[in-house]
Amino acid sequence: MNKLTDAIKHIIILNVILFIAPQLLKLDFTNMLALHFPKNEHFGLWQYVTHMFMHGSFPHILFNMYGLWAFGTPLEQMWGKKKFIFFYFSSGIGAGLIYTLVNYYQFNSIYDQLLDFGLSSSSIQNILNIGSYNDPRIALSNETMKEFYSLYHMPAVGASGAVYGVLVAFGLYFKDAKLALLFFPVPIAAKYFIPVMILGDLFFGMTKYSVGNVAHFAHIGGALIGFIIAYYWKQNHFKIN
Template sequence: MIRLTGAIKHLIIINAIMFFTPLFLKMDLTNIFALHLPENNHFGIWQYLTHIFMHGSATHILFNMYGLWAFGSPLEQMWGKNKFLFFYFSAGIGAGLIYTFVNYYQFNGIYEIFVNAGLDQNEIISILESGRTTDTRLTGAITQEQFSEIVNLYHTPAVGASGAIYGVLVAFGLAFPNAKLAMIFFPVPIAAKFFIPGMILLDLFFGVTKYSVGNIAHFAHIGGALIGFIIAWYWKRNQFKF
């Protein structure tokens, strides 16, 4: 049985409070704490931190907290509380930044179509806020697929600790490469050094091809994994130099 370490226990408690309290009080904190696109009126710089504690469903928070406990506990025992917390929030915030960068790149490519059609910023934001338009300047200039994509990018915020958890997964894989892992959807045990890169490659595939089932922020996963790898690799390489 994996021991529940101090920092992880408190992270799980905070996540549970942030999930269940709005349900009981019938409040919606999405516009305040979820991570929005910078062009969205609800965007706030603090959301790069707060979105890590927001979850969209009971299944979402359950899987993330299980991953935090199962893979984060050995890391906290190895690194200590402060070092683990630095790592966890660095991976989570880094995941949000990379997710924003990718979404902004996709958003800006379609946004230019509106600009080239003669619409100004206020007109574009008004159209995106409503999610529909009858503006004749856009007739033939933009496809329905492109319009749906930019509206979705504008309105859909990112929530969840998944980016930070992917950072934790990668760090676990670097520290314990031969540990055997098995998930519900693939119950055959596989060494962490093969299993975790496989998960990341699947996220990359789904993120690039958009074959994903459900609204999953694949590039947030990849971002968290990348930041987690850089930090964990650096620490592992230099741990005996201090």
């Protein structure tokens, strides 16, 4: 079993505290710490960091912390504490930024269509505030309008983006390691397993087949930033303190 390294231990402790404490104290930190859409009144720049320590359910935090420990431990042992922390937060913040950019593009695409239909900015904001509309000029499907409302109101939580960065880096350095999913328990080399996972996120992120509120583009963003940093470090033999 992998030894619990220093940085990973403290990251896990912070995640567990911020998962348990609000439930014990009957407090909701979502508006303050989850990552909101930039035009939402609850948005704050600090959320690009804090959303990495918020989780929506026990399975959510369990799988993220397990992935951090399983794939991050050999990386921290190789890079050292400071460089691993830099890598982890870079991947997580990058995931949040790319997730925001994709959402911003999707939101503005619908927003511009509503303007073209003749709605004013105040009318559109009113739709976003109350979550309903009865304007006959809106020639968009209910599904599209629900997406519009969700993009504005649904915050992102979780360390998944950062963990995807860790997963990609693990695959670059330990490409022949065997990995498997719970629902597909067949060991597959990391160099094949990880690209398939990322392609799956890309597919679900670009289609309507996703199940649940999964931030697929945050996963892709974390994987991309993680790949860039890890690839650069590997090419330059940047492996120790």
